[in-house]
Amino acid sequence: MLSSYLNIVDPNLDIVLDEPLAYNYSFPLDKFQKHAVKAINRDENVLVTAKTGSGKTLVGEYQIYHSLKKGKRIFYTTPIKSLSNQKFYDLKHMFKDNSVGILTGDIKFNPNADIIVMTTEILRNLIYKKGSVTESLGLTASLSLESLDAVIFDECHYINNKERGAVWEETMILLPKEVNLVLLSATIDSADLFASWLGELKQKTIHLISTTYRIVPLEHYVFKKDEYEKLLDAKEVFYPDAYNRWLLYLKDQEKGQKTHKQLVKNRRLGGYEDPVVAKGEQQHSFTHTLNKTIQHLYDKDLLPALFFVLSRKGCESYASKVSGALIDTSDAAKVKHIIEFHLHRYKENVQISQQYFTLISLLEKGIGFHHSGLLPLLKEIVEILFSKGLIKVLFATETFAVGLNMPTRTVVFTGLRKYDDSSDSMRLLSTDEYIQMAGRAGRRGKDTKGYVFYLPDRQPELLEDIKKMMTGSKTKLQSRMKFNYDFILKTTQSQNLSWVELVEKSYYYAQIQRTVNSISIEKTHFEKELLSISLSEEQKESCEKEIFYKEQLKITTNAARRKIQGEYESWRSKNSDKFMDPLRKIYNRFIELHKFIQDINEDLKYYNNFQITLDPYFRVLQELDFMKEDKTLTQKGINATEVNEGNALLMAELYEEKVFESLNQQDILKVLSSFMESDEKESKSFETNDSVKRVLEYGEKICKMIEKIERKYNISYDEWKLNYEYINVLEDLFSGSSVGTVCETYGIMEGNLTRFLLKLLNIVDELKNIGILNKDVLLLEKLEDVQSYDFYKIAIPESLYLHI
Numbered sequence: 001m002l003s004s005y006l007n008i009v010d011p012n013l014d015i016v017l018d019e020p021l022a023y024n025y026s027f028p029l030d031k032f033q034k035h036a037v038k039a040i041n042r043d044e045n046v047l048v049t050a051k052t053g054s055g056k057t058l059v060g061e062y063q064i065y066h067s068l069k070k071g072k073r074i075f076y077t078t079p080i081k082s083l084s085n086q087k088f089y090d091l092k093h094m095f096k097d098n099s100v101g102i103l104t105g106d107i108k109f110n111p112n113a114d115i116i117v118m119t120t121e122i123l124r125n126l127i128y129k130k131g132s133v134t135e136s137l138g139l140t141a142s143l144s145l146e147s148l149d150a151v152i153f154d155e156c157h158y159i160n161n162k163e164r165g166a167v168w169e170e171t172m173i174l175l176p177k178e179v180n181l182v183l184l185s186a187t188i189d190s191a192d193l194f195a196s197w198l199g200e201l202k203q204k205t206i207h208l209i210s211t212t213y214r215i216v217p218l219e220h221y222v223f224k225k226d227e228y229e230k231l232l233d234a235k236e237v238f239y240p241d242a243y244n245r246w247l248l249y250l251k252d253q254e255k256g257q258k259t260h261k262q263l264v265k266n267r268r269l270g271g272y273e274d275p276v277v278a279k280g281e282q283q284h285s286f287t288h289t290l291n292k293t294i295q296h297l298y299d300k301d302l303l304p305a306l307f308f309v310l311s312r313k314g315c316e317s318y319a320s321k322v323s324g325a326l327i328d329t330s331d332a333a334k335v336k337h338i339i340e341f342h343l344h345r346y347k348e349n350v351q352i353s354q355q356y357f358t359l360i361s362l363l364e365k366g367i368g369f370h371h372s373g374l375l376p377l378l379k380e381i382v383e384i385l386f387s388k389g390l391i392k393v394l395f396a397t398e399t400f401a402v403g404l405n406m407p408t409r410t411v412v413f414t415g416l417r418k419y420d421d422s423s424d425s426m427r428l429l430s431t432d433e434y435i436q437m438a439g440r441a442g443r444r445g446k447d448t449k450g451y452v453f454y455l456p457d458r459q460p461e462l463l464e465d466i467k468k469m470m471t472g473s474k475t476k477l478q479s480r481m482k483f484n485y486d487f488i489l490k491t492t493q494s495q496n497l498s499w500v501e502l503v504e505k506s507y508y509y510a511q512i513q514r515t516v517n518s519i520s521i522e523k524t525h526f527e528k529e530l531l532s533i534s535l536s537e538e539q540k541e542s543c544e545k546e547i548f549y550k551e552q553l554k555i556t557t558n559a560a561r562r563k564i565q566g567e568y569e570s571w572r573s574k575n576s577d578k579f580m581d582p583l584r585k586i587y588n589r590f591i592e593l594h595k596f597i598q599d600i601n602e603d604l605k606y607y608n609n610f611q612i613t614l615d616p617y618f619r620v621l622q623e624l625d626f627m628k629e630d631k632t633l634t635q636k637g638i639n640a641t642e643v644n645e646g647n648a649l650l651m652a653e654l655y656e657e658k659v660f661e662s663l664n665q666q667d668i669l670k671v672l673s674s675f676m677e678s679d680e681k682e683s684k685s686f687e688t689n690d691s692v693k694r695v696l697e698y699g700e701k702i703c704k705m706i707e708k709i710e711r712k713y714n715i716s717y718d719e720w721k722l723n724y725e726y727i728n729v730l731e732d733l734f735s736g737s738s739v740g741t742v743c744e745t746y747g748i749m750e751g752n753l754t755r756f757l758l759k760l761l762n763i764v765d766e767l768k769n770i771g772i773l774n775k776d777v778l779l780l781e782k783l784e785d786v787q788s789y790d791f792y793k794i795a796i797p798e799s800l801y802l803h804i
Helices: 030-042 057-068 081-094 120-129 154-162 165-174 191-202 240-269 275-284 286-299 311-319 329-350 352-363 377-388 429-440 463-471 483-493 499-505 507-531 537-555 558-575 580-607 612-624 636-642 648-656 665-673 688-712 727-734 739-746 750-773 777-782 790-795
Strands: 008-009 047-051 071-080 100-103 115-121 148-153 180-185 206-211 216-225 226-234 305-308 368-371 393-396 410-413 417-418 427-428 449-454
Touching: 008 648, 030 047, 030 057, 030 148, 030 180, 030 206, 047 057, 047 191, 057 081, 057 148, 071 081, 071 120, 071 393, 071 727, 081 100, 081 115, 081 377, 100 165, 100 206, 100 226, 100 739, 115 120, 120 165, 120 483, 148 165, 154 165, 154 180, 154 417, 165 191, 165 499, 180 191, 191 206, 191 507, 216 240, 216 377, 226 240, 226 463, 240 463, 311 368, 329 352, 329 377, 352 368, 352 750, 377 750, 410 429, 429 463, 429 648, 483 499, 483 612, 483 636, 483 648, 499 507, 499 612, 537 558, 537 580, 580 612, 612 688, 636 648, 636 750, 648 688, 648 750, 665 688, 665 727, 665 750, 727 739, 739 790, 750 790
Parallel strands: 008 206, 047 180, 047 206, 071 115, 071 148, 100 115, 148 180, 216 449, 305 393, 305 410, 368 393, 410 449
Antiparallel strands: 216 226, 417 427
């Protein structure tokens, strides 16, 4: 049953906005935007689910106008730092008469501003620490909820993200109900259930406004010579015959290639090595196909084009294989000027990277690449040039599709499979992922439609897979709450809600209640059916006896089996009248219903006593002395609440054992690097000094100790282990190796190294906070000026968007 606080809006119903607006637009609003504006004017909550390019961003911006008119402040949260940086730039230029600030894990600017852009984790940590003994520590110390009128959750479908979704849910629960919420999301399944939960949670009207309308319609194609085969039209009708025709066309092309290969072989046997041979080989390579496609898009005025390549190395490789320049000398001069203007102050930071020289030479030809392994400043210069139309072809990974306001004329997919960490294998894009990426095509006010092409660089996908991906159902929204040590420590520390209250207010708990209601109804149905079955005790005994004999025949052999067989046949001859097929069926159903009801009772017992399942975690924390018997935190437990970037229990445990006292600064950094999560499946070998080795060996002992205690309380756990991935990297950097040499030696992309170094700084700051809490002057002295190392030039916590 949906909440009485939920209002599901018909987005096709037009309304008149007769009340005064906080901002008067120079263009007519879309129908769904009018509904959202009206709700915001009433200080009611809004959830907008819409496709990319539909205009939902306007809803969040109107909330800012409305809150500012009241003299209040606004927080704008995003899922990723790059989106935070770009949103800061957008809002700074839109609200020139107001102050705009930004807070991410790397950047802190103007935290007392009227409008503050931040990652959702920052807001979650701020609320948890409010009123606690650690409130004055860390990045959130300068932030306040005072005069906060509204929070805008951009890309809020991230609540469905397995790794980070819990952050969104916890933040929504913890925010005071007086704070207005605007949630902007891609189209999601079960949005009504999610909005209903929010309505009950806040005891306040929430308007669910869902629209599938796109201002610029999308059409999806494959290339066939110099024409296109349409696979999916603007109304999302899929054309299987078109895909099959294209597959046949590719098959014919393949036959032609085989014929040509035989020709080449014959000519070479005859001693020929001529231009005909070379030309033929080129025509059948993907590089040739790629360049031919780009030329076709150029000729048909379908640039700029965004090529999605689901591999970072692939992005760079394909960008380097584009032949010729795609911009004239005038635009090339503009590119040089923009690069010089934005990067001149960071030259010593970016020119230590080979990426810089590779990328700049491509940008001056109107070609670019963008992926997570690129230096952040270089990613931003690519975004700036792309937004100005000076990059005509951009090769990018999936991250470019997350929130960044970077529409284009055309999107091209060179592949549709991505690596999946959970299965350690390649999988097809989900429908949501494909739609999000394809949705970048079509620029509002510039294009009449957006073009999406599939140009596979290897074997094309099967028809049924393509159809399912393009037209499949939306991912169902579900809670990603993690009731782990971090959750228990932070909720225990918080002065806002107890962990029990937070659990009971969660979307997870609401889902449990729906499940309980559903299976309770199912149980009643089974119980009624069970009562309707009429079986005498004698009939039950007969059925049970036959089952007994059949089971014995399965497990006995030789003489014992022959004995049972004889008894069974004798019993059957005496009871054949009692044991007819109908009776057997009735009894089987009787047993089946009993089993169903028993299973349901077990499920109900679990769901109705869910809180008990957390008890083992409390026991572990108490045994490790993070928590007292009365479930308040010890000093060690309070220390652990300061750790967000690394392993909280491990860092607090090592600090308690005073292991950092025997280490110098460089050794401390090596140890801290081992606390980070690793993408590596196997532990890496490393070389370091004996002091670091002793601490790491002790850390391994702590891991084994925690695993042993978890087994004692029957907790299923992921293996506790340290990450040695970056210890050799730090050893080389401290020894004076250049960033370029280190990246080449260990196969690390500069952007990944930058991310590691910035994350290491954040862990250092968390250890500093523990030092401040414990008045540990010696540790604080050791951790001074960590950024003074020359290699930290590559990892400056800066953004170009702060200065433009």
